[in-house]
């Protein structure tokens with residue numbers, strides 16, 4: 315079964331053709347990172363406009379790279395939740411139009427489900443563990459918008475057992491990077507700077523949150539206060555000017571110390587989830603932060619997506635759709651498909 319997956323929930327315009335949920339025939343991702351690096355963050359209206367320009371060429375290239383025509387495509391899958399409103403609209407409106415035009419079944423996929431299913435795409439850990447994660451499993455979703463622990467008893471069965479009370483961990487990487495004067499997106503910048511840094515130089519606190527929930531806004535503030543203290547300024551000092559007072563070594567040491575703290579927090583919560591009385595056969599990581607090398611090294615027993623599939627892409631949307639189809643999910647009405655910028659994975663349908 316060939317599925318065309320379309321993803322436009324944030325600042326990547328992406329489309330891919332995937333066979334039977336695991337074999338990538340094409341995977342085209344056009345990132346808007348260069349545009350937003352200048353602003354230090356995503357501007358929703360600009361993102362939507364860029365999707366509009368890129369979406370059809372990206373889909374055409376996905377078909378071309380896969381040596382496919384529309385006749386070969388069995389279904390179209392598109393991200394309809396959660397994400398930026400204007401960005402989701404461009405992807406879903408395009409998918410609806412194409413489904414009607416080419417008479418294809420259309421499936422609406424939740425973005426976090428897609429991230430999780432990046433772990434079922436071929437090649438993933440095939441040499442180390444069994445080729446596919448085994449149920450029941452824990453999925454730790456670590457993206458720019460979400461930090462959640464999901465419990466899956468089977469395909470397409472999701473229970474949220476932990477979530478952040480405030481910022482997502484990716485957002486915290488992005489904000490810490492901004493304080494340190496490192497470029498957007500902050501995750502890869504922090505990871506790079508951390509390579510030259512001492513992770514034990516600055517002690518940053520772990521949030522006190524009960525159970526399996528998270529909180530990351532305190533960690534961001536802790537970085538800010540520690541930087542202010544290190545360079546000897548008052549808390550009223552403009553935070554965008556702090557970077558001018560830091561040496562490259564201090565930046566690297568802050569990046570390494572921050573990264574270590576974030577990874578430790580994630581690892582501790584995951585350990586708590588594994589000891590929560592639930593049966594757990596596998597642990598999978600999902601979302602942009604799962605590209606982080608220090609996180610991968612800290613969790614050697616876990617499944618991770620191929621690094622190129624950690625961030626937003628269309629292949630994971632097609633993979634998630636495949637498992638929806640084999641779980642009995644019916645296609646959606648292309649004349650009615652709606653977007654849900656904030657809906658959770660439990661309340662999606």
Ligand code: KG4
Pocket residue numbers: 324429456457458459460483484485487488499500501502505601602603604605606607624625626
């Ligand atoms: O999943 P994603 O691509 O988009 C959302 O669904 O949000 O995640 C983006 C997030 C950003 O916050 C980015 O800084 C972070 O993932 N990220 C990383 C790394 N690569 C991307 N964080 C830490 N280390 C990385 N190597």
Ligand code: ZN
Pocket residue numbers: 425429457458601602625626
């Ligand atoms: Zn994402």
